[in-house]
Amino acid sequence: MPLPELQRRALVQIENVHKTYIMGDSEVRALDGVTLDFDEGEFYSILGPSGSGKSTMLNLLGCLDRPTSGLFKMDGHDVSQMDDNQLSDLRLKRIGFIFQSFNLIPQLTVSENIALPLYYLEWDRQRSVERARELADRVGLGNRLGHRPLELSGGQQQRVAIARALANDPRIILADEPTGNLDSATGKQIMSLLSELNGQGKTIIMVTHEDEVAAHSNVRVHMRDGNVERIDRNA
Amino acid sequence: MHAFYLAWQYIRHNRIKSVLLVCGVTLTIVVPAAVFILVRFGEEWLMSRAASTPMVIGAKGSRVDLSLHALYFRSKAPAPIGMAEAAKLREAGLAIPVPLYGRFTARSFPIVGATLDYFDFRDLRVASGHQIAKLGDCVLGARVAQALALGAGDRLLSDSENVLDLSGAYPLNMRVTGVLAEERTEDDFAVFVDLKTAWVIAGLGHGHQDVSKADESVILDRTGNTVVANAALPEYTEITDENIGSFHFHGDPAGFPITALIALPRDEKSAVLLRGRYEQQDAAAQLVIPEDVVGEIMEMVFKAQRIFNYTVVCIAAATVLFLVLIISLSLRLRSTELQTLHKLGCSRHTMITLVGAELILIGGISSLFSAGALVLVLQLAPVLMRTFLA
C-alpha cells in the first residue's frame, strides 16, 4: 500500500549516478547519470531491453558494487564511501536477495538454507532453527524443513529462497528475474507471495522483462541505455 | 551454525572429492614418514645387535650371509665348520668361543643349537619354567612361545629337513622346559637347544629304540633274534628318561659341525691377534666383524633412502600442486555458491574463514589417518623388519 505523497520517505536516494566499465580502451557506461528515489513500502519493477543497465542498477542497490560517481544513499548512509566489510554488513542487515536460479546451497537442508544469513548475524542455533521453521511455514514449506534443495521443485526452491531473504527481516528485498526459471502458473504464485510481503510493509525492487510480471508492482521503472526512460505509477 | 559445521556439511556432501583429497594428503604424509621410520628402526635393529657381537667365525664365503646367520639366524645356514675351531679358540686363550649350530627349524622358527655361554653372552633369562637341562630339552623365545601357544612342559617337534632324508634322521620331539623373557631382539623368534640336541636332530647322535620291547601290534615277524617292525613305529625320535642313557655320538666330536662361532675377545690385543690369524692365507675359516658388515649394508640402504627422499620431495611437490589445482578448480565450481554467500552478506573475511575451515578439516582428518597409519607402522615395525630381512 503506497503511503500518501507527503508521508513518503526515500529509502534509497540515487543522484546523478554513473557506473562505467573500462574495457581496454573503450568504456561502457552501464549507468549514465541516473537520478531516482526508491520509497519505503513500494513494489518496484525495473524493465528495459537487454544491456540497458537493469542488473547494474540492482547490484548497486544491493550494495554489491559502488557507483563510479554520483550520490548513493541507503537509509541515510552514504554507500559510495563504504569498504567491503561495511557493504557486507549493510547487505546482511537491510537487504534480502532473490535470484533467478534460486541459488540455494545444495549441501544444506531447507532449514539450514533459510537460517544461513542468521549464521552471519551470529544468532544462536536454537533461535535460528525456530526462525527458519517460522519462515518456512510462512512460505508454505513447514513440512519440508529437513529436505535438500534438489529434492524440491523449482517453485518450492524459490519459496525457500524467499524465506531465506526474509530471515534477517530486511527493509528491502531485491529480486533479479525471480520467475525467470519458473513456468507461468508457479511464477504467479511466487509473484502473489511477493505482493503479500509488500502488503506487510517490505520494499521490493524486482528486475523483469515480462510486462505480465511487472503488472504485480506499483511502480515500473523503464530503463534504456543506462538511464531511466520513464516511470509508471499505479493510479 | 558454525563455520566448521558449514564446512563439514560441504565435505560430507562432496564425499568423493573429500575422500580423494584425504587419501592424497594422507599418502603424501604417510609414505615418506613410514619409510623413514622403518629405515631408522631397521638401522637400530641391525646395528644394536651387530654392535653387541664383536666377532663371528665361520666357513669362508659370503660375509653378509655369515653375519646375518650368526646374528639373526637368517639366510641358509652357511657351510659348517668343525667344533675344533671353538676348541682352538679356547686353547689360544684369546677369546671365549660361543658356538652356534643353526640348520633346523621347528614349525618354521629357527632351532639354534648353542652352549650355555650363549645365554650368558646375550643375557637371556628364563621367564617361566627352567633352563635346558637334558638332551632333548628346548627353551623358547618369547615370541615363539606366544605364536605357538607353548609353555614349559609342552612338546615341540622339529621340522623334517627333507622328506627323503636318507640319513634316517627323524624329527626330534623336544621337551619345552622354559620360555625366555622378551628381549625385543631376534632371540625372541628362536628355539634354543643344546648343541648336542641339535646334533641329534642332524642324525649324528642317536639312541636305540628298543624294538624288542615294542607293543606287539607293530611287530610283523619275530623269528629268533630278528624282529621286523612295521611303519607304525613312531616317525620321530623322542628322548625319554628310559632311553636317554642309550644316546651316543659316533665319530670325533672335534669334527662335529657348527655353523657360526661367535668370539668374545679377552681384550683389544687379543682381538687384533685373532684377526691376524684369520687373515692368513691358509686359514680354513673366515672372521667377520658384524658391525662392519651391517654398517656396509646400512650405507647402501641410506644411499637408496637418499634417492628415495629426492623422489619423495618431487612427488610431494607434485601432490601439493595437484591439491592447489583441485582446490582452485573446486572454488571455481563453487563460485556461484560463494557469490551467493557474498550477496547474502557474508564478508570476504567470513568466506575465507569458511574455506579455511574446510581445509583445516581435510588436513585434520588426513593427519588423524596418517597418525593412525604411522602408529600401526611403528607397531608392526619388528614384524615388517623380519619380513624384509627374510
Ligand SMILES: Nc1ncnc2c1ncn2[C@@H]1O[C@H](COP(=O)(O)OP(=O)(O)OP(=O)(O)O)[C@@H](O)[C@H]1O
Ligand atoms: N562487469 C562488467 N564489465 C564490463 N561491462 C559490463 C559489466 N557488467 C555489465 N556490463 C555492461 O554494462 C551494460 C549494462 O549491463 P547490465 O547487465 O546491467 O544489463 P541488463 O539490463 O541487466 O541486461 P539483461 O537484460 O541482458 O540482463 C552492458 O552493456 C554490459 O555489457
Ligand SMILES: [Mg+2]
Ligand atoms: Mg541482467
